[in-house]
Amino acid sequence: MGESGGRTAAHDMFDADVASKGLGIELVSAADGAAVARMRVTAAMLNGHAIGHGGFVFLLADTAFALACNSHGPVTVAAGGEISFLRPVREGDLLEARATERTRYGRSGIYDVTVWRDDEVVAEFRGRSRTLASRAEPG
Template identity: 50%
Template sequence: MTPKERAEKSAAAMWAGDEASKWFGMQIDEVDEGRAVLSMTVGPEHCNGHGTCHGGVSFSLADSAFAFACNSRNKSTVGQHTFMSYLAPGRAGDRLTATAEEVSLTGRSGIYDVKVTNQDGVVIAEFRGVSRTVNGQHFEE
């Protein structure tokens, strides 16, 4: 099995039980070893009292991309801590894309950067997540 095939199979197994990402309206656009791209369209239900995309929604998109990237090797991996900087507002109708890239993987700890952009390529937010591999797999190998 190639690393990309393993990542896709891990993502499919995770997606089957990921009701939160589905509820937000996210979709997986791409997965590979140490990388994931997820997207969603901002609806009125995702907007706050300022009329912009709620920070928790864009955070959730980034967090889900982080999860699929750090679980791409068929090893159960969780977030240890995260940080997000908001750079521009998302608005209803925007198509947000979160691209997660592995920065470092040493032993059971990984670092991932996620960039959230809109349909025009404007960076909405930047996210950094630190992961920790725990016991378990997403499928039998």
């Protein structure tokens, strides 16, 4: 795992992220308001058209979003997210999701995530975050 900017709260969160790690997602880097995550498309991720199921691409983008918005420390959850699929992905493709904070205001934030395959953009995701009042607050 190549980490830039030192260890953040996002690294601790990813260490406990059974779902993302179970799908082979790797944390490449995390710093304040930014994160990069990577995933290889497997045969188990293909839909009935033999291309990558959009849900897995969304999950990769959502993971990068979660890492970026949790990089500041307080527990932050998704308030919403949407994705545009621009190109199909195929078995064996290595996807990289790069998340960037656009703004934080009060307990809310907006993050953009671009999903790349080599030098091609395959999806664009926008997530809205909400920071919880305390770590003990139920989700």
